[in-house]
Structure formats: structure tokens, C-alpha cells
Amino acid sequence: MSKPLDIASLIDREAVGFHQWLVFLLCFATTLFDGFDTQAIAYTGPAIISAFGLAPGGLAPILTAGVVGMTIGAMTLGLVGDRIGRRPALLGGVALFSVASLATACATSTDQILALRFAAGLGMGGCTPVLLALAAEYGPARHRGAIMTGVLLGLPAGAMLGALLAARMMPAIGWQGIFVVGGALPLGLLVVLCFALPESLQFLAARTRAEDVRRVHAILRRMLGAALPDDARFHVSEATVRASxxxxxxxxxxxxxxxxxxxxxxxxxxxxxxxxxxxxxxxxxxxxxxxxxxxxxxxxxxxxxxxxxxxxxxxxxxxxxxxxxxxxxxxxxxxxxxxxxxxxxxxxxxxxxxxxxxxxxxxxxxxxxxxxxxxxxxxxxxxxxxxxxxxxxxxxxxxxxxxxxxxxxxxxxxxxxxxxxxxxxxxxxxxxxxxxxxxxxxxxxx
Known part of the structure; x- marks a missing residue:
């Protein structure tokens, strides 16, 4: 039987290939839309205040609901990512904030907007720790800091993109249109993620189930462009504990x-x-x-x-x-x-x-x-x-x-x-x- 291959060492000694760059790009695209949706309420706030006849401070509960949702999402979806996998957790987070943003465009009261911003916050806040972990695990140690930073730059880039789009488009499409854009684009990304985003190799190797080992084989074949021995085994050079x-x-x-x-x-x-x-x-x-x-x-x-x-x-x-x-x-x-x-x-x-x-x-x-x-x-x-x-x-x-x-x-x-x-x-x-x-x-x- 062949000697177990250490996943982290294998990634570290190989050049960064197309499939890894694809993972990083998908993570960046997620943070880009995350940054857009996070700031959407700021761009549309004055219009919402006018549309619903709110006092200037009336937007504060809606803003707070989004931040509270992001806080809870970061603390809970990260745990989900460690329990069931980075991929399903990230897909769930993107789906949640996309649908909540689209639904915000149909809201008829500030109470509905508040609830939907909380739900969107759960998804937006939860995506960040999951995609950080995924990007870190696909990046070689020598480039990991730059990779993580590059992925996270999607947040301010998305915020700036949203500000530019809102300034040009909101007079024509209204505040609701900003939320339609902020929901429809990440829903399109979600389809791409379903087909193109792989699970973390280290997460799969740590579980050691036969099905997971087969998935590691398949992902590594695509990454390395070469077949691995059928009896190849994998391990991670760290203690494995149940996430809590x-x-x-x-x-x-x-x-x-x-x-x-x-x-x-x-x-x-x-x-x-x-x-x-x-x-x-x-x-x-x-x-x-x-x-x-x-x-x-x-x-x-x-x-x-x-x-x-x-x-x-x-x-x-x-x-x-x-x-x-x-x-x-x-x-x-x-x-x-x-x-x-x-x-x-x-x-x-x-x-x-x-x-x-x-x-x-x-x-x-x-x-x-x-x-x-x-x-x-x-x-x-x-x-x-x-x-x-x-x-x-x-x-x-x-x-x-x-x-x-x-x-x-x-x-x-x-x-x-x-x-x-x-x-x-x-x-x-x-x-x-x-x-x-x-x-x-x-x-x-x-």
C-alpha cells in the first residue's frame, strides 16, 4: 500500500494551477457581490426614507438588523462549514443573501425590509469565514497571505462598484432596482458555483470516508493534470476534532x-x-x-x-x-x-x-x-x-x-x-x- 500523501505538503510543492485560480476567482466574485449587497442599504437609504416617510433616524433599526445578521451569520455558518463542508455552507450563504436582496425589492413596509436585511446579513456575514478557509486551503503557504487578501479586496471593490452603479442607475430604476441587481447577479454566480466550486481537499481528506477519498482523487487529477495511484491515501498533518x-x-x-x-x-x-x-x-x-x-x-x-x-x-x-x-x-x-x-x-x-x-x-x-x-x-x-x-x-x-x-x-x-x-x-x-x-x-x- 502506498504511503499516505499529505494534502498541505502536496499543494505547497506544486505551482498554482488553473483550478486553484478558479477557486480564488470564485471566492473573489462572492466577496464582490457580498460587498455590493452589504452597502446596498447605504446607497438606497435616502430613497427608502423618502418612500416610507421616515424620520432621518428611522433607518437605524434597518442598518442595525443587517449588522446583527452578519454577526450571527459569521458565528454560525462558519461552524456549518466545518461540520458539513465549505462548499455547501458557501452555496447556502450566497443563496440566502441573493434571495433576501431580491425580496427586498418587493417589500411594502419597513418591517419587511428590516427582516429581509437581517436574513441577507446572515448569508453575507456567513460567507466570509467559509470562503477565507476555502481559499487558504487551496493556496500554497508561500502565497496564502496574498491570496486571502486578494479575495477579501472584493468587499471594498464591491462597495465602490455599488456606489458607482447606484449613482448612475437609481434615478432610472429606483431603490428597488438596486436590490434587484444585488440579488440577480449573485444568483447567477450561484449557478456557476454549483458547477465549478470544489470542496476543500483538506476537509475531505480529514473525513477519510471512501466517497470523500474518491472526491480527493478526482480534484487532484484535475489540479495536477496527472493520474494518481488507485490505492493512494491522503491525510492532513494536524489533529482532527469535531467542530464546535x-x-x-x-x-x-x-x-x-x-x-x-x-x-x-x-x-x-x-x-x-x-x-x-x-x-x-x-x-x-x-x-x-x-x-x-x-x-x-x-x-x-x-x-x-x-x-x-x-x-x-x-x-x-x-x-x-x-x-x-x-x-x-x-x-x-x-x-x-x-x-x-x-x-x-x-x-x-x-x-x-x-x-x-x-x-x-x-x-x-x-x-x-x-x-x-x-x-x-x-x-x-x-x-x-x-x-x-x-x-x-x-x-x-x-x-x-x-x-x-x-x-x-x-x-x-x-x-x-x-x-x-x-x-x-x-x-x-x-x-x-x-x-x-x-x-x-x-x-x-x-
């Missing part, structure tokens, strides 16, 4: 799980507090209402520009050390903004730098969490970490106005240093050498 949230706190994982959750929570508090309130803060400080939104544009532009170069560092440095550097940079930026006053050139330079110093932390965190757990827990761990982050996003968006009212622009900027300092403590609490459980996935540390 409680497993994240066993086998010595408790400290790292708590620390990673804390870092996600506080990073997202700072990031979303900053992004959500920056235009208002700039306007309060004296910038014109037409220029204030350019602050957010600057932050996102720098984030996107830095994403791929930053991801290329992930295999070359200890991820914890990189996070420490980014967190210290973020704290320095917060202090600098607090003292910049109305020196607008400096304010915009520092705001752009926050795209790296604060936003860049998310790139490192996403790489850290998928390399911190075995295949059988990867989507669950990623989903719960992102779920904790979304809790932080809700908190950061909610408290930003209160902080601004109490401390003014300078106090607002300075307050950003508080969650960043808390996140720094979380990174320092991560046990060295424990966060790379799977040797085939671990980043090299220097």
Missing part, C-alpha cells in the same frame, strides 16, 4: 482564542468608529461639507493600495510582531491627528496612513486566525473571530458620536488610541509558537 465552539477552548487553545477575539473586537471598534464618523469629525473641525467625505475615500484608497504588499510580508515575518508594529503605528496616528488641528494637508496624510496603521491590522488578523487552528476548526474559528469583530464594529459606530460630542475632534482622535492599546495587549497575550498549530500553514518566524 467549545473546541476553540480545548487542547491549549483557550489563551490564544480569548486573545485573538479581543484583538478582533478592539481593532474593529477603532476601525469602524474611525470610518463611520470621519466625515462628520472633519466637518465639525471646519472642513467643508463637500470635502469632508474625501477623508474616508483617502483612508480606503490607501488601505486598498497597501493590502497586497502588506500581505506579502505575512510569510516572511512573525504575524504577532507585524501586528505590534501596526498597532503602535495606529496609536501614533491617533495622537498625531489629535494634535493636527486644521492643518488639513497633515490631517489627510495621517488619515490616509490610518488605512495602513489601523485597516492593515485586519489583513494580518485574517491571516493569523486561519493559521491558528486545524482544518476541522478553521471556519468556526474565523467565523467567531469575525463575529467578535462585528460586535466591535457595532460598538465603535455607536459610541463615535458620543465621543465626538464630549471631546470634540481632538478628543475623538485621541480616543481611538484606547481600543488600539487594548488590542496591543491582546496581541502580546498570544502565546508564541501556539498560533501556528498546523505546520503546513504556519508563517515562518524570524
Amino acid at each position: 465552539v467549545s473546541e476553540l477552548f480545548r487542547n491549549g487553545n483557550t489563551r490564544n482564542t480569548v486573545a485573538i477575539w479581543a484583538v478582533y473586537l478592539f481593532n474593529w471598534v477603532a476601525w469602524f468608529m474611525f470610518l463611520s464618523w470621519l466625515p462628520t469629525v472633519l466637518k465639525t473641525a471646519g472642513l467643508s461639507v463637500t470635502l469632508a467625505p474625501m477623508g474616508t475615500v483617502t483612508v480606503n484608497a490607501v488601505f486598498i493600495a497597501c493590502a497586497i504588499p502588506l500581505s506579502m510580508l505575512l510569510r516572511k515575518v512573525d504575524t504577532r510582531h507585524l501586528l505590534v508594529g501596526l498597532l503602535l503605528l495606529g496609536i501614533a496616528i491617533a495622537i498625531g491627528l489629535a494634535n493636527a488641528g486644521t492643518a488639513w494637508s497633515l490631517v489627510f496624510v495621517l488619515a490616509g496612513a490610518a488605512g495602513l496603521g489601523i485597516g492593515g491590522q485586519q489583513i494580518a488578523l485574517n491571516y493569523l486566525v486561519v493559521t491558528a487552528y486545524p482544518t476541522s476548526l478553521r471556519a468556526t474559528a474565523t467565523g467567531w473571530a469575525i463575529g467578535m469583530g462585528r460586535v466591535g464594529a457595532i460598538a465603535g459606530s455607536a459610541v463615535g458620536g458620543t465621543v465626538l460630542a464630549a471631546g470634540g475632534p481632538a478628543g475623538f482622535y485621541l480616543a481611538l488610541a484606547v481600543p488600539l492599546a487594548a488590542a496591543l495587549l491582546g496581541v502580546l497575550a498570544i502565546r508564541p509558537g501556539r498560533y501556528a498549530i498546523d505546520p503546513g500553514l504556519a508563517p515562518s518566524a524570524h
Whole structure:
């Protein structure tokens, strides 16, 4: 009988082929439509307020319902992906947010829109941890950080695409038309996914059932372009456990799980507090209402520009050390903004730098969490970490106005240093050498 083949090692030593690129492209397309649908309510919000005669704050429950749905979806669909497979979980998530978006176009009350945005949020939030795990498992370790970052860039790209389409199309097709587009396009993608998206090789190999072994054979034949011995056996170089949230706190994982959750929570508090309130803060400080939104544009532009170069560092440095550097940079930026006053050139330079110093932390965190757990827990761990982050996003968006009212622009900027300092403590609490459980996935540390 032939010696068992290690799936991770096999992927690592082969060049990235067409079928792997297809997986990455399908994951990117999913995040692209996810990003479009996530922001659809923002594009259509003013029109919905007008159509239903809402007060300006009447949209808040609908916005909150979507974020709550995304939080729950990230925490639950990731577990489903570890239990029954990445492929069915991802197909289910895409189907859910596609149908919910289409149904939103037919809504006749704000209560219906609220319920449908919650349902769409479940699907959108749940897709992210599943496709991150799938992309990571099809990518060789040497390129994994760049692959994951490239896939996730679909989220801001989809958001920007949606903004451009809404500006040009909504006068002609109304707010309902935006949701028709946001539902119909991912439904078309769903058909492609059904035929073209494979299951995770590591997930199949870890289950060891005869049917799963045959599927591994078939996928590897397509990937490698060569037949494997009929008696070839496969294994994954990690312990296999039944996916559950409680497993994240066993086998010595408790400290790292708590620390990673804390870092996600506080990073997202700072990031979303900053992004959500920056235009208002700039306007309060004296910038014109037409220029204030350019602050957010600057932050996102720098984030996107830095994403791929930053991801290329992930295999070359200890991820914890990189996070420490980014967190210290973020704290320095917060202090600098607090003292910049109305020196607008400096304010915009520092705001752009926050795209790296604060936003860049998310790139490192996403790489850290998928390399911190075995295949059988990867989507669950990623989903719960992102779920904790979304809790932080809700908190950061909610408290930003209160902080601004109490401390003014300078106090607002300075307050950003508080969650960043808390996140720094979380990174320092991560046990060295424990966060790379799977040797085939671990980043090299220097």
C-alpha cells in the first residue's frame, strides 16, 4: 500500500494551477457581490426614507438588523462549514443573501425590509469565514497571505462598484432596482458555483470516508493534470476534532482564542468608529461639507493600495510582531491627528496612513486566525473571530458620536488610541509558537 500523501505538503510543492485560480476567482466574485449587497442599504437609504416617510433616524433599526445578521451569520455558518463542508455552507450563504436582496425589492413596509436585511446579513456575514478557509486551503503557504487578501479586496471593490452603479442607475430604476441587481447577479454566480466550486481537499481528506477519498482523487487529477495511484491515501498533518465552539477552548487553545477575539473586537471598534464618523469629525473641525467625505475615500484608497504588499510580508515575518508594529503605528496616528488641528494637508496624510496603521491590522488578523487552528476548526474559528469583530464594529459606530460630542475632534482622535492599546495587549497575550498549530500553514518566524 502506498504511503499516505499529505494534502498541505502536496499543494505547497506544486505551482498554482488553473483550478486553484478558479477557486480564488470564485471566492473573489462572492466577496464582490457580498460587498455590493452589504452597502446596498447605504446607497438606497435616502430613497427608502423618502418612500416610507421616515424620520432621518428611522433607518437605524434597518442598518442595525443587517449588522446583527452578519454577526450571527459569521458565528454560525462558519461552524456549518466545518461540520458539513465549505462548499455547501458557501452555496447556502450566497443563496440566502441573493434571495433576501431580491425580496427586498418587493417589500411594502419597513418591517419587511428590516427582516429581509437581517436574513441577507446572515448569508453575507456567513460567507466570509467559509470562503477565507476555502481559499487558504487551496493556496500554497508561500502565497496564502496574498491570496486571502486578494479575495477579501472584493468587499471594498464591491462597495465602490455599488456606489458607482447606484449613482448612475437609481434615478432610472429606483431603490428597488438596486436590490434587484444585488440579488440577480449573485444568483447567477450561484449557478456557476454549483458547477465549478470544489470542496476543500483538506476537509475531505480529514473525513477519510471512501466517497470523500474518491472526491480527493478526482480534484487532484484535475489540479495536477496527472493520474494518481488507485490505492493512494491522503491525510492532513494536524489533529482532527469535531467542530464546535467549545473546541476553540480545548487542547491549549483557550489563551490564544480569548486573545485573538479581543484583538478582533478592539481593532474593529477603532476601525469602524474611525470610518463611520470621519466625515462628520472633519466637518465639525471646519472642513467643508463637500470635502469632508474625501477623508474616508483617502483612508480606503490607501488601505486598498497597501493590502497586497502588506500581505506579502505575512510569510516572511512573525504575524504577532507585524501586528505590534501596526498597532503602535495606529496609536501614533491617533495622537498625531489629535494634535493636527486644521492643518488639513497633515490631517489627510495621517488619515490616509490610518488605512495602513489601523485597516492593515485586519489583513494580518485574517491571516493569523486561519493559521491558528486545524482544518476541522478553521471556519468556526474565523467565523467567531469575525463575529467578535462585528460586535466591535457595532460598538465603535455607536459610541463615535458620543465621543465626538464630549471631546470634540481632538478628543475623538485621541480616543481611538484606547481600543488600539487594548488590542496591543491582546496581541502580546498570544502565546508564541501556539498560533501556528498546523505546520503546513504556519508563517515562518524570524
